[in-house]
Amino acid sequence: MSNGAATRVRRSREKILAAAEQVFLHSGFLGANMDAIAETASVSKQTVYARFQSKEALFLEVIAAMTGGAARAIGEHTEDALDDSPVRDYLTAVALDQLSIVMTPRLMQLRRMVIGEAERFPELGRSLYENGPLVSIRRIARALGHYISIGQIRECDPHLAATQFNWMVMGAPTNAAMLLGDSGIPSQSELHAHALEAVRIFLSAYGVPST
Amino acid sequence: MSNGAATRVRRSREKILAAAEQVFLHSGFLGANMDAIAETASVSKQTVYARFQSKEALFLEVIAAMTGGAARAIGEHTEDALDDSPVRDYLTAVALDQLSIVMTPRLMQLRRMVIGEAERFPELGRSLYENGPLVSIRRIARALGHYISIGQIRECDPHLAATQFNWMVMGAPTNAAMLLGDSGIPSQSELHAHALEAVRIFLSAYGVPST
DNA sequence: ATCAAACTGGACTGTCCAGTCTAATCAATA
DNA sequence: TATTGATTAGACTGGACAGTCCAGTTTGAT
Numbered sequence: 001m002s003n004g005a006a007t008r009v010r011r012s013r014e015k016i017l018a019a020a021e022q023v024f025l026h027s028g029f030l031g032a033n034m035d036a037i038a039e040t041a042s043v044s045k046q047t048v049y050a051r052f053q054s055k056e057a058l059f060l061e062v063i064a065a066m067t068g069g070a071a072r073a074i075g076e077h078t079e080d081a082l083d084d085s086p087v088r089d090y091l092t093a094v095a096l097d098q099l100s101i102v103m104t105p106r107l108m109q110l111r112r113m114v115i116g117e118a119e120r121f122p123e124l125g126r127s128l129y130e131n132g133p134l135v136s137i138r139r140i141a142r143a144l145g146h147y148i149s150i151g152q153i154r155e156c157d158p159h160l161a162a163t164q165f166n167w168m169v170m171g172a173p174t175n176a177a178m179l180l181g182d183s184g185i186p187s188q189s190e191l192h193a194h195a196l197e198a199v200r201i202f203l204s205a206y207g208v209p210s211t
Numbered sequence: 212m213s214n215g216a217a218t219r220v221r222r223s224r225e226k227i228l229a230a231a232e233q234v235f236l237h238s239g240f241l242g243a244n245m246d247a248i249a250e251t252a253s254v255s256k257q258t259v260y261a262r263f264q265s266k267e268a269l270f271l272e273v274i275a276a277m278t279g280g281a282a283r284a285i286g287e288h289t290e291d292a293l294d295d296s297p298v299r300d301y302l303t304a305v306a307l308d309q310l311s312i313v314m315t316p317r318l319m320q321l322r323r324m325v326i327g328e329a330e331r332f333p334e335l336g337r338s339l340y341e342n343g344p345l346v347s348i349r350r351i352a353r354a355l356g357h358y359i360s361i362g363q364i365r366e367c368d369p370h371l372a373a374t375q376f377n378w379m380v381m382g383a384p385t386n387a388a389m390l391l392g393d394s395g396i397p398s399q400s401e402l403h404a405h406a407l408e409a410v411r412i413f414l415s416a417y418g419v420p421s422t
Numbered sequence: 423a424t425c426a427a428a429c430t431g432g433a434c435t436g437t438c439c440a441g442t443c444t445a446a447t448c449a450a451t452a
Numbered sequence: 453t454a455t456t457g458a459t460t461a462g463a464c465t466g467g468a469c470a471g472t473c474c475a476g477t478t479t480g481a482t
Contacts, residue, residue, distance in 0.1 A: 008449080008458065026330060030241040034440060044460045045441085055440065109330075115389045116327015119237060119320075125390040133386065163383060164412065171382020172374060175344065178326045178389070179336040201375065205412040216427055216480075223429080245470060255430045256471085266470065429478070438468085447460070452453100 013051050015041040020062045025109040029059050029117055063124050066110050071131035073101050087152045095169045095195035103173055105182040137162045154206050161206055168198040224262050226252040231273045236320040240270050240328055274335050277321050282342035284312050298363045306380045306406035314384055316393040348373045365417050372417055379409040
């Protein structure tokens, strides 16, 4: 095999990323300490700097990896397959999926940190917005377009309606989690009830009476 | 007069608080620099430490003052006086008021900072939550209770309904502003349209058909 | 004019930390 | 076994910064 060294490099790289994620999420960018990251990764500081140019570069990679991971997770679920089920079922499934994927301590910590660093690293906020909420909204808008065309949803701007729906579902839990910490994340059953209620409200405004 | 010195003390105190607000909002707790605060306040560092025990104490006072100020601003408006106007008018007024008070760069920066420091200073997040959203929700819940009793709103849990309404109004703009920075704050006309639509949706779900 | 409290500028201390350097060790290949 | 590249421990540099100290000045009241 000609990959002995390469494997070692990849492994230490991953250990460092995992450690950095943990430390950064807990302490923020300025509060994090490169010695602590190296120690958490069980790696020498030198190795950290062999893999990553600087604290800032490491930080950006950690955030990019987490943001990308979350986007992929959202993308995998609910892959439009439900197009021929009733609107109510589709919306309910989307709402539950999103809540269960996003409302985790890890992603809420990521979000808190990105918001906190929005002044220093504005591109992170934009990236998280575009890879998170915006992706979901676009997907929902596409589905709503379909449901409008088959008469299960009133005529309306699908993107606006999708935006409304998205934040009806995500707004309350997200904001509570932002300000109250992980203990502000609602329980599974609360989230479930909240999702059903959001769908009910949305359909009573945008649904077609007949159905 | 026996207040010469006292006046001076109060004035320098206010200059320091104003400067600290500016610097902290821009750089966060760790990123802020006490020398910069003193210089911005046109005051010597010594004076800063004569008024405030430490960086942390100053930070906490700044946040407390801003949080309290915002809470007061929300409290002053919409002082329940609208109890005998139609629900639609009341909800519209509340929504517009809240958006215009809260969706300002200054309060959005405060919110970003509190979220970013949620790990270090959890009590700030709780305080902002209780003095902000929770106050509004309670007020709306009280009003909804009234409207339920006079038959303009369906039977329901007023607190839950108020929570839904609050986040339908505030969720989308707030979250955009958190991740996208001040440029993510919607324009006045967008906010206006958004408020009207939120009221429409809410009433189609919770309103009484007759009216 | 005198006094006391507030204030100033700036030097100073101690600490923390990003990033570098060195000399030695370890692991895989050939 | 010899070579090569990855890794390690830990010392070190330089800069930033919270908080203190001091010696002198300003301010307002008596």
